[in-house]
Amino acid sequence: MSTSTVPTGRTKVLLVDDHDLIRKGLRHAFERDRQFEVVGEAGTAAEAVRQAGALQPDVVIMDLRLPDGSGLEATRALRKASATMGIVVLTMYAGDDQLFGALEAGASAFVPKTAPADEVVAAARHAASAPSAFTAADLAEAMKRRLAPAGPQLSPREGQVLRLLADGMSVNGIAKQLFVSESTAKTHISKLYEKLGAANRAQALMTALRLGLLEAPDAPKF
């Protein structure tokens, strides 16, 4: 492992992955680029934290699954020690949990292992210049997914009932409007209250407004 710390003006990179052939592949990619210099490699999370302390790299390429623990833990430790270190999280796992986990741990970039080596280098370039600005190819989509429906899921019928409740209709009125019996309407209402964690109509409507299940009644209805 190279331990050169000679100031060269280049961006110093530490590679963390438990497969040495992956480290080798990435090392080649970084060495082709004049901006970078690979100063160290680590195969475990503990080794990564130790080397990062000793070598003070500008960018760490961090695999998420390491033999002695999660790369997220190591990322958190590195971020705590330095606010300016670029950290690129590399993972095979799909799923938004991984992406948001990396964001919350303080990573600078998130790259799936499906991406070509050049993308890892590009992410490292970004991480070196803006370590605190998180970037990921899928970020916007993932954000949208996370923001999508967080609250309870209403059936179409319950949505109708909710709007009728907001209009101030009585149970009897709702039953007539929906062409169902009064007890069926009551069942819908009690299920709706339960989903919204509400004990009465006012609470249910407040919760629904807060969750965006109802439009605020700003426009006059009639």
Place this chain on the structure above:
Amino acid sequence: MALLILVAVLTLLATRSASQLLWIVLLAVAAVPGVFPPRRQWVATAGRVAEVLLVAFGAASVAVAAAAAGTQPDGFGAAALLPYLAVPLIAATLRGRASEAGVLLAAGICGLVVAGVVYQLNGDALLKSVGYIISCAQWLVLISLGTLTTGALQRAVQARREPQPYVEATRLLTQLRTVARQLPGATLDPGGIAEHLLEEVRTMAKTDRSAVLTAGGGGRLMVLAQAGLAADGGERHDWETVLDTDSAIAEAWASQLPQTSSRSQVRGTPRDREVSALVVPLVAGVRTVGLAVLEHDGAGGFPPAALARVRAAADQAALRLEAALLFDEVRSLATNEERQRLAREIHDGVAQELVIIGYGVDNVLATLPAGATEAEEGLRSLREEITRVVTELRLSLFELRSQVDRHGNLTSAIAEFARIVGASAGLRVHLSLDDSPGRLPSAMEAELLRIAQEAITNARKHAGASNLWVTCSVDPPNAHIEVSDDGQGIADQRVDGRYGLAIMAERAERIRGRLEIRPRHPNGTTVAVVLGPSGRRDSV
């Protein structure tokens, strides 16, 4: 037996008279319940008490007779019969009844004192003779020591044997394996057992609505099976499933005793409606496994005779239901663990190796001499292929690893899977979700998630679709999950293995659901799995 002969000989030697052998005969009779253990414990205990008292009075009687015969003056003759006192005491200890041995010892002492007062020697109470007291005290001490030693030895031997819980667990698991192999799948199926119970109780009592509930997550019950029309004629019953209310259901769950009520256990039923409700807990051992709820529209629906019959049926079903629920849980735990292990293996093995090959190709591509366009083209398409395979593996890993979270629910698990997979394949995903606060049994949730995953993966891989519709509505015990795409449809595709249709059908069957695969209009395919009454109506 040997001891009996020994004391007989000693008695004969001491008294030189056959009349005292009557005591020996009586002792032999008293020993019978101990030798041939009767079914009732108290008979053996009574036999042992009789033995102790007979020894006490016999010893006193022999002492007097021996003094009269002149062989053992001063009451030492009691020593002839006293050794036999060891028999009932050690027998009680060996049966693990240490406290009974203590009581027997006390009874022996009392008997000896009373007999010493009753029997006369040389015109005075036998108790006042030194020989009687010494021989009694001697033997009582010896026998107490012997009893204590026996108890300690027995415990030491037992401790050295196999640890009991493992023996028991092995026996039960072996039995379970035998049962699970012999019976068709449906017999260890909680839903099937619950439905069978409902059919059974319907013949025992006038029942308009009934349900079997079992423990769900978060202090709630979930409906395993239900029958009959709701009060308003609809098919939906909104059973009271919250345990911290003051309903008969909550009461029966907590008390493990049947409850009757004049109020309906269906939420939203008007208070003034005349209903008789019966809630019978299904108790296996000490654990409440579930509840059977029966309702009749009208007063006095459940007379004591009907209640007794329903209870008997419920008791039988409880154990079966417990076995089925346990079996499901064990199976789903084992499956899940194996999936996680498989995922780790793929992740650390072939997946990383493919990534290495990918980076290798990237490096060769970057160092190609200028002008090698043909090689570059070939390598680029190779890299694309590698990326495709790694992406495929990554999604397989995601599929293997995803499971229905204990705190989340089935709809959100399916929704997340659809969103992630849809995004990776450039599909526009349309979700229509409707979940209820109730939960299905975790084994069912797992199967439904797997079916949905398979259907979504099919749409992504084979359909060439641009839109994916996922409808998911869960209302235990009913569920409806539908996955549609607008791709090329399966008519012109091979319908075997590759589509995982057989696996989906098998999974659906395991949870007694119905799998439907039909072309979507105007193009594409719809895969639906339906759980609950609407799902079974046309398949029956």
